[in-house]
Each structure stands twice: as C-alpha cells, then as structure tokens.
Amino acid sequence: MEGLLIPVVAAFISITATLVHGTPPSAGSFPTSGSPSGPCPPPNFGNLTSLNLAAYISAPWYVQKMIPLDYQPVDEAYCVRAEYTLLDPRNVSGGLIVYNSANKGGVNGPSVGTSKNGSLGGSRLIAVPTTFKAKGRDGKLLVGPELLQQLLPGDAWRAAFGPYWIVAVGYSQNISLRYEWAIISGGPPTFTSPSGDGCSSVPYSTTPAAVPRAATAGGWPSTRGGDGASGGGGGGNPFGQLASVDKGGLWFFTRKTEDPGSLARMEVRAKALGLDTSRMIPVQQRGCLYP
Numbered sequence: 001m002e003g004l005l006i007p008v009v010a011a012f013i014s015i016t017a018t019l020v021h022g023t024p025p026s027a028g029s030f031p032t033s034g035s036p037s038g039p040c041p042p043p044n045f046g047n048l049t050s051l052n053l054a055a056y057i058s059a060p061w062y063v064q065k066m067i068p069l070d071y072q073p074v075d076e077a078y079c080v081r082a083e084y085t086l087l088d089p090r091n092v093s094g095g096l097i098v099y100n101s102a103n104k105g106g107v108n109g110p111s112v113g114t115s116k117n118g119s120l121g122g123s124r125l126i127a128v129p130t131t132f133k134a135k136g137r138d139g140k141l142l143v144g145p146e147l148l149q150q151l152l153p154g155d156a157w158r159a160a161f162g163p164y165w166i167v168a169v170g171y172s173q174n175i176s177l178r179y180e181w182a183i184i185s186g187g188p189p190t191f192t193s194p195s196g197d198g199c200s201s202v203p204y205s206t207t208p209a210a211v212p213r214a215a216t217a218g219g220w221p222s223t224r225g226g227d228g229a230s231g232g233g234g235g236g237n238p239f240g241q242l243a244s245v246d247k248g249g250l251w252f253f254t255r256k257t258e259d260p261g262s263l264a265r266m267e268v269r270a271k272a273l274g275l276d277t278s279r280m281i282p283v284q285q286r287g288c289l290y291p
C-alpha cells in the first residue's frame with residue numbers, strides 16, 4: 001500500500017490547486033475567423049441522449065487513434081485497449097471499473113495501464129455517469145480512482161476526476177455489441193486550434209507530448225518518468241496519472257482490433273463535430289497480445 005501514498009498526495013495537491021484557482025482555465029467560447037468549426041466548444045457538442053451504456057461496455061474497445069498526452073505518450077501508442085465492467089452488476093448508474101492497457105516501446109512491449117483487475121496502487125480506476133440518474137445515456141462519465149471518491153468529502157471527488165465524453169457512436173450489425181465505433185472526448189473541446197483545424201479539449205500550449213510530428217519522427221522521449229509502477233491510469237484523466245491535472249483528450253475506439261472502415265467514418269464524424277483531429281496519432285494494434 002505504501003506505493004499509493006505518493007499518488008494520493010499528488011492528487012490532493014492537484015485538487016487543492018483546483019480549489020484555490022477555481023476551475024481550470026479554458027479558452028472559453030469565442031468566434032474564430034478562418035476556423036471551419038466556428039466557436040469552441042461547438043454548439044450541441046456532446047449531445048447524445050440515448051446511449052446504452054450496458055451495450056457500450058459489453059465488449060472491449062481498441063484505440064485506433066489518439067492525441068498523445070503526458071500520461072499517454074507516443075511511445076505507449078501500442079496495443080491500447082479499454083475494457084469496462086459494472087461496479088454493481090445490477091445498476092448501470094452505479095459506475096464502471098476501468099481496465100486500460102497498452103504497451104510501451106512497441107507491440108507487446110512492457111505493459112502499462114491498470115492491471116487486469118483494475119487495480120491502481122490498490123485503488124480501482126472507475127468511471128461514473130456524471131448524472132447518476134441518467135444511466136449514462138448522455139455518454140458523459142467521470143473517470144478517476146475509487147479511493148479518491150471514498151476519501152474526499154461529499155462531491156469533491158468530481159473536481160479530481162476527468163471527464164470522459166462519448167460524443168459519437170457508429171452502430172454495429174451485431175445487436176449484442178450494438179456499437180461498432182465510438183469517439184471519446186476528454187470533456188468539451190474549449191480550445192481553438194491556432195491553425196484553424198477546429199476545437200480540442202487538449203490545450204495547444206501545455207502538452208509537449210502532443211506534438212503530432214513526433215509520431216512520424218519516432219523516438220519522441222517519454223515525458224513520463226519511471227515505469228508502470230509510477231502511474232498508469234488514474235485521476236483526472238480517462239487514461240492518466242493521479243498527479244496530472246490535464247483533463248482533455250481525444251480517442252477513436254473500435255470493437256475490432258483493426259478497422260480502417262470505421263476509422264474513416266470517425267475521421268469524417270469528428271470533423272463534422274468541429275473537432276481538431278490533426279494532433280491524433282495512429283495506435284498500432286497489429287500483432288498485439290492483449291492481457
């Protein structure tokens with residue numbers, strides 16, 4: 001359990017910072033010239049009303065593309081997979097246990113992410129519908145360590161958790177799967193691309209790991225120190241570390257490990273939603289041995 005102390009302390013520091021400084025600064029909504037997407041966040045963004053969360057979590061998801069982040073850097077864009085189970089099997093509103101996995105350095109490289117049982121230094125990573133009563137039908141969840149939810153008074157954990165918004169889904173021929181692909185945004189895309197590419201929930205100034213060319217250049221150094229033991233899935237981020245206060249992100253999920261057709265549809269849909277996809281990098285899934 002001692003390994004837990006540092007991340008929890010870090011999380012408290014981040015929460016304190018949030019409390020002191022109020023909600024994290026965002027660019028807010030302002031009209032842009034030259035941006036095809038208009039204001040950020042776009043009107044109606046995140047407007048799902050009938051997502052079936054039980055069907056959504058009925059099978060694992062494989063990440064096809066993502067924006068690299070401090071806690072999910074370019075050298076961990078291998079075999080990225082997300083799996084969810086209900087905390088209370090009878091109650092979708094009760095939230096999910098999150099099992100994230102990825103490899104570092106290459107396909108089937110060292111594992112990073114929450115362990116098979118969802119443990120993060122002893123605390124499970126969970127995702128709860130933002131509005132309990134909504135059963136997740138709006139696709140809006142908050143992700144963070146269960147321990148933080150238990151330790152913090154009242155609703156304070158909400159500020160420490162990261163937003164996970166399912167903003168678009170493609171339907172599957174398979175009725176039990178229901179969904180074939182999904183676009184996930186780390187909350188509303190409040191930041192406007194300086195080059196007119198649309199809106200993003202990931203700031204343009206503060207994420208060195210999010211330089212898109214790094215992927216093609218290769219060998220981008222990890223901005224995250226240590227190994228899987230120092231973090232790997234946690235507070236404030238759908239995939240992130242406890243210490244991080246970054247809350248944005250963008251992921252393209254598919255049911256199949258590789259699915260170019262769905263990927264093409266997501267590219268089109270994301271742009272139609274006003275999202276800037278230019279900083280996303282491909283995730284390698286070919287040849288992966290999943291946990």
Ligand SMILES: *[C@@H]1O[C@H](CO)[C@@H](O)[C@H](O)[C@H]1NC(C)=O
Pocket residue numbers: 043044045047048049
């Ligand atoms: C959400 O908003 C988009 C863009 O305005 C629109 O095309 C879509 O029909 C809306 N979906 C729902 C469920 O309201």
Ligand SMILES: *[C@@H]1O[C@H](CO)[C@@H](O)[C@H](O)[C@H]1NC(C)=O
Pocket residue numbers: 091092093094095132
């Ligand atoms: C389901 O979970 C929610 C959130 O924890 C809770 O408010 C609600 O009472 C639960 N419902 C049942 C039937 O247990």
Ligand SMILES: *[C@@H]1O[C@H](CO)[C@@H](O)[C@H](O)[C@H]1NC(C)=O
Pocket residue numbers: 115116117118119
């Ligand atoms: C979760 O897995 C870890 C090792 O991966 C183990 O130490 C721990 O006891 C497990 N927890 C539960 C609840 O199974």
Ligand SMILES: *[C@@H]1O[C@H](CO)[C@@H](O)[C@H](O)[C@H]1NC(C)=O
Pocket residue numbers: 059174175176177
């Ligand atoms: C539908 O998906 C489920 C879960 O992955 C799978 O077990 C089943 O075989 C699929 N059915 C068809 C007809 O492909």
